[in-house]
Amino acid sequence: GQQLNQSPQSMFIQEGEDVSMNCTSSSIFNTWLWYKQEPGEGPVLLIALYKAGELTSNGRLTAQFGITRKDSFLNISASIPSDVGIYFCAGPNTGNQFYFGTGTSLTVIP
């Protein structure tokens, strides 16, 4: 069945480093959403992408809607300790089925 695969599964980085993660699908998606979930809390929306090739920033975060519409990327520049959490991609495919990704766990070492 459909699955959104996120890579890497987990990351351990030094404070100040840049972070890159991606999300891939076996089918075409109409919208890509990126969420962050901190321990003990629900996911919080970071960025929404609605068009192939779209590049959108939210502070130090930048996300892109892949040209093939089967992937999306999230970059975090100059990471800080509060960036710790699990990052999820999500979205509807062309069949209007909504999926969440498997998540990328980020640990920032001060």
Add this chain to the structure above:
Amino acid sequence: ETGVTQTPRHLVMGMTNKKSLKCEQHLGHNAMYWYKQSAKKPLELMFVYSLEERVENNSVPSRFSPECPNSSHLFLHLHTLQPEDSALYLCASSWTRYSNQPQHFGDGTRLSIL
């Protein structure tokens, strides 16, 4: 984010108990959702309500019974649960049920079945 509030935050119950989870959204949204989040698994969509009408039920066992009395409130009634039902249960809402609408989540109820 306080737009979606879930209570209780933690719940421990035996397999023969009956309990309910509550969700309230203060965002004026028309669609509400229940998700199950287990360790090492993607979020699993359980139910979708649009304007108080259930529009999606993703093969969820009947021991989970949702109720949506109005567009601001959503309940999940639990009875005769199994140990594998232990998980974080998340409620979310969005402007409409159209799948390109971003969903806003509550902080979840951590459920443990003894």
